[in-house]
Every structure is written in C-alpha cells, then in structure tokens.
Amino acid sequence: MMYALTNASVFDGNELLNNYAVIIDKERIAAVCPEQDVSPQIKQINLNGATLCPGFIDLQLNGCGGVMLNGDFSNTNLELMHRTNLKSGTTHFLPTLITTDDQEMEQAIAVSRSNQQNHGSGNLGLHLEGPYLSKIKKGIHSEQHIRQLNQQRLQFLLDNHDAIKKITLAPEHVTAHDVQALTEAGILVSLGHTNASYQQASDAIKAGASFATHLFNAMSSITGREPGVVGAVFDHQLYAGIIVDGHHVAAANIRLAKRLLEHKLYLVTDATAAAGANISHFDFVGREIQVQNGVCIGDDGTLGGSALTMIEAIENCVQTVGLSLTESLRMASLYPASALSIDDILGRIKPGYSANLSAFNKDFKLTLTVSDGKLTQF
Structure with a gap:
C-alpha cells in the first residue's frame, strides 16, 4: 500500500521542511517531495500541522x-x-x-x-x-x-x-x-x-x-x-x-x-x-x-x-x-x-529508509506512528 503523509512540518533528521510530503510504499520511504508534486492517485493522510520525524x-x-x-x-x-x-x-x-x-x-x-x-x-x-x-x-x-x-x-x-x-x-x-x-x-x-x-x-x-x-x-x-x-x-x-x-x-x-x-x-x-x-x-x-x-x-x-x-x-x-x-x-x-551503526536505514526521513516515523502536535502529544510502514493514528 502506498500513501502520502501531508500537512506536517517534516524533520528529516537534518532540517525542518515545510509544505513537504512523505510518501510511504510498503515498508520503505519512497519519496520526500513538495506537497504539490504528490500524485492525486496516492492516498493522502492529513497530519494537521503536526511535526513528523523519524521514529x-x-x-x-x-x-x-x-x-x-x-x-x-x-x-x-x-x-x-x-x-x-x-x-x-x-x-x-x-x-x-x-x-x-x-x-x-x-x-x-x-x-x-x-x-x-x-x-x-x-x-x-x-x-x-x-x-x-x-x-x-x-x-x-x-x-x-x-x-x-x-x-x-x-x-x-x-x-x-x-x-x-x-x-x-x-x-x-x-x-x-x-x-x-x-x-x-x-x-x-x-x-x-x-x-x-x-x-x-x-x-x-x-x-x-x-x-x-x-x-x-x-x-x-x-x-x-x-x-x-x-x-x-x-x-x-x-x-x-x-x-x-x-x-x-x-x-x-x-x-x-x-x-x-x-x-x-x-x-x-x-x-x-x-x-x-x-x-x-x-x-x-x-x-x-x-x-x-x-x-x-x-x-x-x-x-x-x-x-x-x-x-x-x-x-x-x-x-x-x-x-x-x-x-x-x-x-x-x-x-x-x-x-548502533544502523543510521543507513533508521534515524532519518529519506528515500530508501525504513518507514518508521512519529508525529506529534505542539503539546507533544502523539498523533501518529508508522512502524515498518504500518500506520497507527491516535
């Protein structure tokens, strides 16, 4: 299943990106791209302005x-x-x-x-x-x-x-x-x-x-x-x-x-x-x-x-x-x-990395977690 996480402040492990989407394909991150570049064929999940970061x-x-x-x-x-x-x-x-x-x-x-x-x-x-x-x-x-x-x-x-x-x-x-x-x-x-x-x-x-x-x-x-x-x-x-x-x-x-x-x-x-x-x-x-x-x-x-x-x-x-x-x-x-020398697969939001992500609001309350591509919303 492919889906895009949108309307979030994306911390990719290096910097905060605004107006960017993260596209997940099965257990991997497929792309990090401007929101306007997301295909309308891909299901979009609106994170309502939360901070999205590596798990x-x-x-x-x-x-x-x-x-x-x-x-x-x-x-x-x-x-x-x-x-x-x-x-x-x-x-x-x-x-x-x-x-x-x-x-x-x-x-x-x-x-x-x-x-x-x-x-x-x-x-x-x-x-x-x-x-x-x-x-x-x-x-x-x-x-x-x-x-x-x-x-x-x-x-x-x-x-x-x-x-x-x-x-x-x-x-x-x-x-x-x-x-x-x-x-x-x-x-x-x-x-x-x-x-x-x-x-x-x-x-x-x-x-x-x-x-x-x-x-x-x-x-x-x-x-x-x-x-x-x-x-x-x-x-x-x-x-x-x-x-x-x-x-x-x-x-x-x-x-x-x-x-x-x-x-x-x-x-x-x-x-x-x-x-x-x-x-x-x-x-x-x-x-x-x-x-x-x-x-x-x-x-x-x-x-x-x-x-x-x-x-x-x-x-x-x-x-x-x-x-x-x-x-x-x-x-x-x-x-x-x-x-642990696993920063080539975890710890960043980057194409090819494992899809393990977390999102939280301004009050530090979790709103979503992605574990090996499987999404849980709170």
Whole structure:
C-alpha cells in the first residue's frame, strides 16, 4: 500500500521542511517531495500541522505498559512493550534485562532471539544490564545476583552474540580480555553500575568498551584528582545514554554532557512497567517499587528505573533543559541509530529508509506512528 503523509512540518533528521510530503510504499520511504508534486492517485493522510520525524529508538527499556522483561519472558510481553512504545513514538528498542540468575538470562536470550526472528517488531536485540556489576554502585539491582564473569559464562555470551546486542558491566570486575572478546564478537560493551577509577575505565575503553549506561547515574563521578568513570566517558568521547526525566540528572549536567559529547549523547528512558501504564507499584526483580507522582522508588529511596516515555524525554529536553527541538529529536532517533551503526536505514526521513516515523502536535502529544510502514493514528 502506498500513501502520502501531508500537512506536517517534516524533520528529516537534518532540517525542518515545510509544505513537504512523505510518501510511504510498503515498508520503505519512497519519496520526500513538495506537497504539490504528490500524485492525486496516492492516498493522502492529513497530519494537521503536526511535526513528523523519524521514529524514536530507545536503547534501554526494562519494561512498559504494565510489564517488565524480567519475570515473564515471552513474545507476548515483548509485543506488548512494542505496542506500548508506539503510543509514545518509539518504533525500535533494546529490551533490557536487569541483573538476574543464569537460568533467567538464558530464557530471556532465547525469547528475544525468537521474537526478532519471527515477529519483525521493533526489537533490535537484547541489552544485558548486569549481572557483572559493582555492588557499591548497584542501584536497584539485586546484590545477591551480582557476580564475577567467569570463562564459562563469557563463552556463553560469545556463543549467543547474535541475540545480545549490548552488555552493561563494571570494568573493575572484568578483564580487558573479556571486554575485547565481547567487542570482537559484535557485542557492544557499555560501562555502568561501576565504581571504577578513571584508569580502570580507560583500560576497558582501550579494550573496546564504547558506551556508557545512564550517564551520571550509578557510576563514579569527577573529583579534583580522580576523574572517575564520568571523566573517562567525557575524555574518551563515548556514546552515552542519558535519562531526562527531571529526577535522574540535573538539567545543568545534561547541558554540560551535551556540549562535551555532542552527537554521542542520546536519550534513553530506562523505563519500567510504569511507563505507559496507570499503576501504583510493580515488581523489580523481587523488590516492590512504588510509583509516586511519576517517580519509581524502592523502599530505601533508591530510584528504580523510570516511568518516562521518549516523547516526554524530548519535551523535557526542550522545555526544561533548554535544547532545541531538532537536536532533541536527533537525540531520540538519529544519534542512537548512529550508535548502533544502523543510521543507513533508521534515524532519518529519506528515500530508501525504513518507514518508521512519529508525529506529534505542539503539546507533544502523539498523533501518529508508522512502524515498518504500518500506520497507527491516535
């Protein structure tokens, strides 16, 4: 089916285009052209002046829509997460598994692989957040499941590199050889939940680590004599996800990180079951998390992920942090696509690119999402 999206301000990943239409043919973008050039034979869908942009890409999503990836490993849950994401403009995501035992890790890998192969949803591959982390910087993760990476489990990860897109680990608790082996297998290594020194982080980066997980949160920070992991991220210009929900990171720190990392800073939600769901509490790997005024909190006051959606993160970037709309949109689409080296197919509105788009009005309310050419209006 071919159709044209019209009467929108089109952000193509580079600039805003007015009086342009986007023509979709099956699962691809066929053309971006002046509206007057659209053939009358093509069905037109009027977006009523909304902003049309590339679909958002979330590289850290623990759950949403009332469910978590942990605890119920099923295609049903992954598809529910995908459908919930579409309501807030996210067309692709890395389902993120929180620290758990080996058996559940193996189940999650098998289910995610099956989901990718058979369902064709927005699942870009599994993100393992743990279990090879620092207990000092564990955050909400279960201390009883945090453990060392041994040779047997390293080989297991390498053997399943096709399904594991990314792994978050603490560099002080693995070897440079481990990081190098994971990287060479095609698994993206991200520094997170770590109390490493600047030197330990730098050694891991030299071995292949190229990402940082939820920048500033659960990692050693900058002091006068010790730059810590945050300093290493800035100094080595890693890709870094950041949670812009008004609770995890101060607006001034977000602006600072943006100036230092530029296009390598991208938005993540770190979303939990509370995102896109009206619930008061949920289970987070055996711990009850209360949802209070949109904040997810454990019984000891520790933040337990977020209730954030990507369109809300973009709105916060514009209205609270002070970033431009176009740069905020890049942080939600083009930059994460570039981080995964898939910006030749996602992250732009351009002929030949995959038809994954989102549209929202001046109040940052979603009006339409296109997922692999399939259109959903709200």
